[in-house]
Amino acid sequence: MVTKTLIIGACGQIGTELTEILREEKGNDNVIASDIREGSKDLTNAGPFEILDATNYDALEDVIVHYNIDEVYLMAAMLSGTAEKFPMKAWDLNMSTLFNALNLAKDGKINKLFWPSSIAVFGPTTPKENTPQQTIMEPSTVYGISKQTGERWCEYYHKRYGVDVRSIRYPGLISYKTAPGGGTTDYAIEIFHDAIEGNYYKSFLTEDTALPMMYMDDAIQATIQLMKTDHAKIQIRSSYNLGGISFTPKELAKAINKRIPQFEIDYEPDFRQAIADSWPSSIDDSQAQNDWQWKHTYDLDAMVDAMLKGIKSTK
Ligand code: AKB
Secondary structure, eight states: OOOOEEEETTTSHHHHHHHHHHHHHHOGGGEEEEESSOOOHHHHHHSOEEEOOTTOHHHHHHHHHHHTOOEEEEOOOOOHHHHHHSHHHHHHHHHHHHHHHHHHHHTTSOSEEEEEEEGGGOOTTSOOTTBOSSSOOOOOSHHHHHHHHHHHHHHHHHHHHOOOEEEEEEOEEEOSSSOOOSOSTTHHHHHHHHHHHHSEEEESSOTTOOEEEEEHHHHHHHHHHHHHSOGGGOOOSSOEEOOOEEEOHHHHHHHHHHHOTTOEEEEOOOTHHHHHHTSOSSBOOHHHHHHHOOOOOOOHHHHHHHHHHHHHHHO
16 A cells, blocks of 8 residues: 655755655555655645645644545655844744654554754764764754754654654755755855856855865655655655765866866855855765665766756756
8 A cells, every 4th residue: 555645845955856656656646745845736736735834733733634645755854044133033943843743643643754954953062074973963053053952852862752853964965957046055056056147156165165065866865765665674764864965165166167168166164164164064874875775876977967957857
């Protein structure tokens, strides 16, 4: 029997592509997309869609009961850059949606929950290179604090109540189908649009700021793979490190330059530089490799080719 899946934040950067792939796998009617706002017609017309404010427990419960939902992907969150501007709003959104979903799982209304964490759980005192799964975590951003706290609660709900919650610490995610919103790693997406439109990009991070990144196809594969993994194999109930590729704005610009020789870049760091400086530059994901055989596919060149081709195809 095919189970029913609910995606919260389905119109966002990850949600859009996750909904598309899960609908291909499970059939359109078995994947209920939801968001606080209307998304693209492609997404809302292809299968069931609900306007849903997941900070509202009753509204979330109604949708879950109405569609007899088995598993939930909770992809709604306020990202690092925006969260620094609206700290309380970010805390409220990021935590209340998680608690609502965890409590519904605890009460047996859903069987499985995916919740995204981030490399933002790490902070300035964390080892920067090849950051291990278990290490010092003293995040200095509002977003990072909310994600670290969320991880603790996920593990607690699993240990105390047996909730089947699974999570990944996403690196910066790079995609062209839906614009990201308010992240520090967003430069690595903007740069492609500006390179194609005007051969020029002004980076808000310095040329040598290395950050862990991943092409969206890999991130979606990882997410679905983790959710399909046998319960007994999942050793980590806080959140799994996921590595991907690591590069600086200068290295990315050079890779774009090879394909668009006229492309030029300048650097004018803003408040997001401090956020990036507090994060790791590369991640050790051996625990995910061991527990659920994770392996990424896209390297820097493959990602750059896919982005340029993808953006051009939407013009
Ligand atoms: C952000 O930059 O805030 C996100 C993230 C790394 O979680 N992309």
